Amino acid sequence: MTMRIGVVTFPGSLDDGDAARAARIGGAEAVRLWHGDPDLHGVDAVILPGGFSYGDALRCGAIARFAPVMETIVAAARGGLPVLGICNGFQILCEAHLLPGALTRNQHLHFRNRDQLLRIESTDTAWTNGYAPGQEILIPVKNGEGCYVADERTLDALEAEGRVVARYLEGNPNGSQRDIAAITNEAGNVVGIMPHPEHAVEALTGPSLDGLGFFTSVLRALAGAGAGGQHPGGQ
């Protein structure tokens, strides 16, 4: 049976169509979810896409966290539902306290869009189990507030528990502490990543096909092969 991946649209979401396309190319059925509708429509996993939800007023992701759909997602994520937050989605996951730390203004103060080399540091998550440990991938980064910060204790804990999922290589594009590009929660089902795997799934439009692994990994996880394991999905 085809897995169903929900992609949430908040007012101001921009990469929702791309995330849905990537999910399809990865082999899933993409289901569009609306910020105002708390029903997850029985999806097997959820992507919070990039963009400027609610205009990124106040802080990125600060308002989106209170959207009706988020209440359901937070509860379901605690129950094991695989959730991937990309860029603005990562910011929302931090604001919703599903992931530790925060994303702040890029240290050079500019929006930066470039093709970025990353190293996959953890393949123990629902979204990265298809990569080889230490695999280097090239995917676009594009953000104005992608500088990951957390206190030393949290950072040490993330490292010790293998929860740093990806690190920037060959130049840190935003000043993130310890070059962190992606992290996961303790269970490995929730991943937040600042660069955009969904923009690297087609030879015609991306710098590589290296992003596809995120969307195929989750299918393996759902099939029971990867981290995140068995879980009820949906509500």
Place this chain on the structure above:
Amino acid sequence: MTTQPEKSTGFAATDVLVSEFDGGPDTVQRAISTPEEIQPHTELGLKDDEYDRIRQILGRRPTAAELAMYSIMWSEHCSYKSSKVHLRQFGEKAPQNTRMLAGIGENAGVVQISEDLAVTFKVESHNHPSFVEPYQGAATGVGGIVRDILAMGARPIAVMDPLRFGAADHPDTARVLPGVVAGIGGYGNCLGLPNIGGEIVFDPTYQGNPLVNALSIGVLPVSRLQHKEAAGVGNVVVLLGARTGRDGIGGVSVLASATFDEEAEQRRPSVQVGDPFMEKLLIESCLELYDAGLVAGIQDLGGAGLTCALTETAAAAGTGMRVWLERVPLREASMSPTEILASESQERMLLIVTPENLGQVLAVAEKWGVWATAIGEVTPAEADGSPGRLVISWNDHVVVDVPPGSLADDGPVYARPIREPADLILLQADKAETLPRPSTGDELRETVLRMAASPNLCDKTWVTEQYDRYVLGNTVLAQPEDSGVLRIDEQTGLGVALSVDGNGRFARLDPYEGAKLALAEAYRNVAVTGAEPVAVTDCLNFGSPEDPAVMWQFAEAVRGLADGCQQLGTPVTGGNVSFYNQTGAAAIHPTPVVGVLGVFDDVSRRIPMGFVPPSAPGPAPAS
């Protein structure tokens, strides 16, 4: 009837009492009874004979609101009064063409690219506002051109930004450039439109007058093409989008239609502020309305705000219109009717909808959290068959009663005097052959290094990295390629290429050939990607039309572009004229900027600029 975002934080305009304004607004009634009242028409930029014509059209003196409306609509920026006689050539010399579904005179030209799909594209200037307030000026420049594209029924899919600044090391460039780039990025990125190319040129000629041009392209099913006609008597006039504030009052006429000088400092408050988040919501709601077939007519509100949208939609249909101004949702309760009509508040559209559809229209607006307000209705033509009148009241006072066509179509037209610039012969005589040339290896090395380091030739990634080029997932080529290339249809591989180019130094030496060269460069850039060039848009940036030398440059450039387009078989589908780009008596180099659109049947056949490595991109990770 108004739908509001989740929560109203405002007040109702009706809370305002007429008595708050000295003796109430200047009504039509009052204008009739006080024919000799002195009016500030010169301060508003109207010439004596233009003012006389207004009195003749109305058979009385205009009210304060009417005077403001005429001053806006008859300004250079809105009326094209100096350029009209020349621009006609684009139509007269237009090559035979079956692709063009809408052309000059519409919000943007529309070009059919397959049996059921069309694209619309246009380049526009926001030069003066960007000098005054670089971030907001550039940001609202992007916002404005995107609404033009949206008004045609298209989903905007990309932007480009041809920019020109003064010397790279001039302190003013350090103020203007970062703000402009941040504004274009801030607005475009937040709107989710990939930036697929542009230009950055430094030249002292643009010192006091940087050029900020913005291009947008959109795609639409042919069947979704929209029109601006306020057709259908009894139809409802709906204002959609942001609330109206005191943004940019007098902006268009003041900023874009007069020479720019120190006095501009005092005009600063007329700059508008943009909200890309609201524009994104506006785009989504308009597209939902189009797809549901709920829109009978639509027009964006740009410079000239409601004044322009009301008069143009009514004039295009030949109908009349009745508008109740107190229904317009305001940000500031104390706004006068004239201010409401002149406001350039961003992120607004004017819709014409049937009464049966009104409920659904309001529901869609509510879903997206934008304001939608029925502010008027379409009224019949006159009994004798002549076009209807635009009647606007404010709290039961009729403040405007005009034939809309007199504002929108019948503005003054000037055949301004032209004279070849006196210094041109000398300039042309100063040939490149007389320049010193590197003759030794060392000199050659020095020349190459100097060129590589020059601001005009060096790497532009410090700018282009601030723009999102990946969003929407259809960008096939972007910076640093010579053309942007977009996939339009995932199934068929249908795609387009776009390039925008100009060279003010060439045009200064010979505006006729300079315009042709700009066209040829953009055409070549598109052709080398493998696309077939099919259509042209242009932004003509010049000094004051009241200077015969500038007017000559303009006339020559238009002639050159029209001839070039005729020879290449690519029609001009739309564009923009920006005059008064000068500081004191010194005009900028004449700068025609030309955009060329090309079409691919199969965009996977695009040819990138660099050599393609023999291996395709790496395989997907093991799964």
Place this chain on the structure above:
Amino acid sequence: MARVVVDVMLKPEILDPQGQAVANALPRLGVNDVSSVRIGRRIEIEFAGEPDLERAREIADKLLANPVIEDFTIRLDGAPAEVA
């Protein structure tokens, strides 16, 4: 060491999309009696020696505020604000 505080707010007639977005979100937190939210910047300047209000005013005017769209007030930390 002393601190000067500069508060920069958008001029009242200028659109404040951020404040608007926050105001619109409040009902979801169960807050319905807020009529407006405006968001500006608060800037804290520490001087190495004597705090220099004149200096701070100059900095605010040239660098911290954009006079086209913003107003600012300036004060010694703790003291009441004084309009620029």
Place this chain on the structure above:
Amino acid sequence: MARVVVDVMLKPEILDPQGQAVANALPRLGVNDVSSVRIGRRIEIEFAGEPDLERAREIADKLLANPVIEDFTIRLDGAPAEVA
């Protein structure tokens, strides 16, 4: 109608690149005695009726500030700040 002011500042241990950039630009304006600049947000909340400090504190805590990186103070406009 009354106004509550919420000042939100980055916690002292969090790097403030914007403040840093301003501090670095000061010598170019001839200002050499500033030891640090920090930039935060000032949020003005107008209540329709009685201003509700408790309400405002709740809003600040849940929405206006992110406790992971920010501290806030809250006060009635005019009144001295009270640390949260």
